[in-house]
Amino acid sequence: MKKGVLLVNLGTPDSQKTPDVRKYLREFLMDERVIDIPFYKRWPLVNLIIAPFRAPKSAKEYEKVWTEKGSPLLLYGIECKRLLQDKLGQDYAVALGMRYQSPSIESALFELRSQGVKEIVVLPLFPQYASATTGSVMQKVMELVKGWQIVPDVSFVQHYHRHPLFIKTFAELGNKYLREREYDHVLFSFHGLPQRQIVKAGIDTCCKAKGETECVNKMYGKNTFCYRSACFETADLIAKELKLEKTQYSVCFQSRLGKDPWIQPYTEDVIINIGKEGKKNVLAFSPAFVADCLETTVEVGEEYKEIFEENGGEHWQLVESLNDHPQWIDCLSDLVKGNESQVEELKTY
Structure with a gap:
């Protein structure tokens, strides 16, 4: 009997047109784990303010990344599904779902159920756990499968932000640029979260007691999900893989x-501070994303490049995401199979 694998990414509008972008924003931002305020406040905020006014602007941004075949985030997801299926072989059935819009998690689960799987590994494509991403996926999957007559054995890969192959692949992509020229500084830009979402989770972290700026900035056991x-x-x-000193990079x-x-x-x-310090050449990573999308290509690749140049910078280079890199597919396979030497390490730090 086949083992099911469900890959899940955030999602993308069905097209780059304003109505589809507005529809996507409404579904995304109405998620109680994304904007974690009471429904009576969230509904008017999203449906009467954010979505109507932000959709036209976001649609113009999506135009910049859209290809003839559609959204790059979706296209890379489809390719990863295909490559992972080939890698895992006939004993597995791999499906792709998006937390918001198409293909839906529900349709992906139906695809797996139609193949008779009784066990499913859910692999959210978010390396670092957050309630608004991985937590939301877990909640949605559980809501859907609880109504099945035969409830499958479902397991979740909650995080893999330190998996050796994940780290090594990003480092190799960065090294390609470091071999071409000398950079004054390396920037690691991650997607942000409201500070309250970390605090309200009850995580044992300095954010709760001492304030954001005094965070220990590392894992030490009790803050596993920070x-x-x-x-x-x-x-x-x-x-470390790039052999950088602490003074050579920022997070x-x-x-x-x-x-x-x-x-x-x-x-x-x-x-702005890097520019004012006289740094002229910066290499930028965005390691919260495993596929290039609006937040990497446009926000980091273009908008932050402009800010850097306005503050004295000269050369800004975005490192592409993992996309369909062969070693990234090896990482996904390793996570699905639960390789003892590496997955156990993720559970015990």
Whole structure:
């Protein structure tokens, strides 16, 4: 009997047109784990303010990344599904779902159920655990399968931000550029989260007691699911592979929305400071994303490049994401199979 594998990424509009972007934003931002405020406040905020006014602007941004075949995030997802299926072989059935829009998680689960799988490994394509991403996927899957007559054995890969193959692949992609020219600084920009989402989870982290700026910035056992600490650890491990000293790289957080404090430091502030310090050449990573998308190609690749140049910078280079890199497919296979030497390491740090 086949073992099911469900790959899940965040999602993408069905097209780059404003109505489809508006539809996507509404579904995405109405998720109680994304904007974690009461429904009576969230509904008008999303449906009457954010989605109507942000959709036209976002649609123009999506135009920049859209290809003849569609969204790159979806296309890379489809290719990863195909390559992982080939890698795992006929004893596995691999499906792809998006948390928001198409293909839906429900359709992907139906695809697996139609193949008679009684066991499913859910692999969210988010390396660092966060309630708004991996947590949301887990909740959605459980809501859907609980209504099946035969409930499958479901397991989740909750995080893999320090998996050796994940780290090594990002480092290899960065080394390609480091061999071509000398860089003054390396920037690791991760997607941000409201600070309250870490605090309210009850995670044993300095954010709760002492404030954001005094976070230990590393994993030490009790804060296993602290998103901010996981991001710092990912950056430190990639930097180690690149043989960088602490002074040669910075970690920061992008995509802030609203007025509430988000986890810091903010990417815009770090870039301005780097420029003022006289750094002329910067290599930028975005290791919270495993596929290139709006947040990598446009936000990091273009918008932050402009900020850097406005503050004295000369050369800004974005390192592409893992996309369909063969070693990334090996990493996914390793996570699915539960390789003892590496997956156990993820559970015990």
